[in-house]
Amino acid sequence: MKRNFFKHAAAAALIAVMTVLLSGCLYPKDQLEQNKMPPKDAILSVQAVIDQYQKDTGLLPIQNSKPDTLVYEKYRIDFDKLQRMNYISEIPATAYEKGGSYYYLIINEETDPTVKLMNLVIYQQVNDLQASVKSYSDAHKGKLPAGKSVYPDFTGLDFKEMGIKEPVLSSVFSGQTLSTIMDAKGNVYLDYGIDITQVLQKLGSGKKPDDKQDLRALLANQSDLVPVKAPIYRLRGGEPQAMLK
Structure with missing residues (x-):
């Protein structure tokens, strides 16, 4: 009887532990x-x-x-x-x-x-990345972990140089993975170029905005959400381009 009791108790404890572990895997904070x-x-x-x-x-x-x-x-x-x-x-x-x-x-x-x-989940992820850029810059006498040029005003981030893994940051509009970009002052943004391009394609050539319009509005106007940490976008050569002004 004692052997069976301890056997069942151990099994119950194992199930409880597995339930907790699986709950943590299947239901991370940003999916609660x-x-x-x-x-x-x-x-x-x-x-x-x-x-x-x-x-x-x-x-x-x-x-x-x-x-x-x-x-x-x-x-x-x-x-x-x-x-x-x-x-x-x-x-x-x-x-x-x-x-x-x-x-x-x-x-x-x-x-x-x-x-x-x-x-705020995406917002905090970008803020965490911003903190990593600052830490790198502080440790390297102001040097920024700049990668390849993405737009005239922005570069990518050199995650290898920073010694961290590139985070997976998903668009709140399409669910696609977004790249991160950085300006010359070390400010980090998300690149919504792909999402904006998709909206422009749906609009068709006859309804495309002019070169002065801030294209971020295209994303905000079609959703209850706003683009998180997004720079200004304007049409340049028929394509959305991130810029500072």
């Missing part, structure tokens, strides 16, 4: 329920609140940001203010303020304020 896209009605509800707030006050409930903050990171919704002023009873569960994996943002703030989401 709270990190999935919120339902459409949650976004529409926040949009309705923003519209009403602007109608009542003539303003937008946004947090302060630095002048050099990228446009698709800049106008974060101030949920605390909305709660204090009784415009919302609960902050969305998927919002960063509630431990979720999205910043709720406003784009087109001057013409047509629209609620969009920024994926």
Whole structure:
């Protein structure tokens, strides 16, 4: 009896351990329920609140940001203010303020304020890579781990020189793996050239934007998400090109 008891106990313990291990493999942090896209009605509800707030006050409930903050990171919704002023009873569960994996943002703030989401999992992955670039630069007297030229204003990153493995960074639009690019100051971005090209192909030649338009809007306008850590893109020679201005 004792032998059978210990045999069953050991088997149960092994199953418990395997369950924990498999859970960690199959359900990494960025695939947990709270990190999935919120339902459409949650976004529409926040949009309705923003519209009403602007109608009542003539303003937008946004947090302060630095002048050099990228446009698709800049106008974060101030949920605390909305709660204090009784415009919302609960902050969305998927919002960063509630431990979720999205910043709720406003784009087109001057013409047509629209609620969009920024994926914080990808955002943090790029920030981690930015920290690695800084560490390399600090250790090499300001030298940057620049790889081959990708665009006139950007190079790739030399991961071999940095001594790290190139991370797999997936597009929030297509799921394709995106490359990383870096400007002359060491700022790291994601290259959405492939995604923008696909959108342009769907538009057809008669609907292509002009050379002055910022092509990032093509991605944001077709989705509830914004491009994370994206530089400006404009058409050059009929192809999307990343640039600083």
